Amino acid sequence: MATNKLEKLKEFQKRLAEKLVLKPLAGEPRLVAGADVSYLPTGEALGVVVVYDLEEKRVKEVVTAKEPVTFPYIPGFLSFREVPVLKKAVKKLVLRPEVILVDGQGILHPRGLGLAAHLGLELGLPTVGVAKKPLLGDFEEPPDEAGAYSLIRVDGRIRGAVLRTRPGVKPVYVSPGHLLDLPSALAVVKRALTGYRLPEPLRQAHLLSQRLKKP
Template identity: 50%
Template sequence: MRPKKECPWNLTPQEAVELQEEWRREVKVEDGPRPEDLRLVAGCDVSFSQARGMLYAAVVVLKVPDFEVAEESTACLPATFPYIPGLLAFREIPALLSALEKIKSTPDLILCDGQGIAHPRGMGIASHLGVLFDLPTIGVAKTCLVGRWKTPGPERGSFSYLRYRGRVVGTVLRTRTGVKPVFVSPGHRVSVDLAREIALYLAPRYRLPEPLRLAHLLSYRLNRQG
C-alpha cells in the first residue's frame, strides 16, 4: 500500500496543529461500505517502549466475514515527535506507514486505535490516515478525548451519541454486554452511524473489533521482544 498524499513529519507541535487545521477540510463524513460489503479490513495499532524510545507498529488485515488473517506487517521506528494529546498522528503514523507500505492488498476499510473526528480539530489519527490513503477509516478508542455523552445501556449493541461543540462526532458503543464501552468515530469516508455498525459487526466476541484486537496483540508482542 502506498499513500495517495504526502505529509511532512519533521514539524513543530504548532506546525502540526496548523496542518491539522488545513487537512480537516479534506475529511469526508459520508456513507461508505456497508458491513456486509466488506471483504478485507485492516487493523492498526502502535505500542511504545519508554525504555528504548521505540514505536512498534502492527497492521493485521482480516478477511471478512470469516475473520481469517490475510496479511500481517510490522515496523519499529524511534519516536521523534513528543507525546501531545491531539497530535498522536505525528508521533505514530510514520511507524504505521512503514508497516502499511509492506501490505500488498488494499483493504476496504482501516480501523485505528484512536480517534477520528472526535478530536479538538476534527483530525484524529484515523482521519489523518484516511486522508493520506483516501480510504474509509474508523477510530476506535478505549477512552474519550473530547465531547459529552451518556452511559449506554449494559447490553451489547447499546450506544449513545458523542457530542462536541454542538455536533455529533461519534458514538459510545457497548460491544460486549457488561463490558466498558468503546468510543467510535468516523475517520474518513464513513458516517457516524455506519462507523458504529461496522465496529459492532467486527467485534463478535471481544471488546475491540477483531482486526484492531489482533493488531494490538501483535504490536504488544513486538514491543516485549524488543
C-alpha cells in the first residue's frame, strides 16, 4: 500500500473526530479563555492563553509556552503544528476556563477535526473554533449588523456559522470544537464581543502573542 504520511494523519483525524461530543453547554460561561500562536524568528512557536472574565470585563490570567516548530503549515493539518504549544500553555493555567476560544476551525474541517476540536479533545475542555477565513463550506454573506450570522454547510450538513461581529468588517467563522454545540458556541462568542472584530479573549491573546515576540 502506498499510503504516505498525510494519508495516515487523515485517518488519525477521522478516528479522533468520532470522539467529539457536541451538546449544549451547561449554563452561561463567565471565564472564557482565548488561545493564539505566533512564530519567533528562532524557529519556535509561542503559545499564549488568556483567561477573560466576562462579568468583570477584564483579563484574569495569562500564560505562555514555547516549543520548537516540528510540523509545516499544511491546510487541513494545522493542529499538528499548534496543538503542542497550546496544550503546554493551557496546562500552566491556575484558573479553569469554562470554555476556550481558539484561533482556527472547530469541526468545520475536511475531516471534522480542526485545531479547536483537536485541542479540545487533548484537554478534555470545551473549545470553540473562531477563524478569520473559511477553510471550506457553503454559506451566504451575513447582514452587516453585529450579531448577524448565516449557517455554513458541508455536504448539506450544518457545521458552523459565519458571524458578523461588527458592522463594516469581515465576518469570522465559528464552529464548535468539543463539549458544546453550535448554538452554544455562537452564544459564547457573541457574549465575548466588545466592539472589535475578534471576541475579547482572542483579541487579547493575539495582541499579547504579537507583543511578547519583541524584547
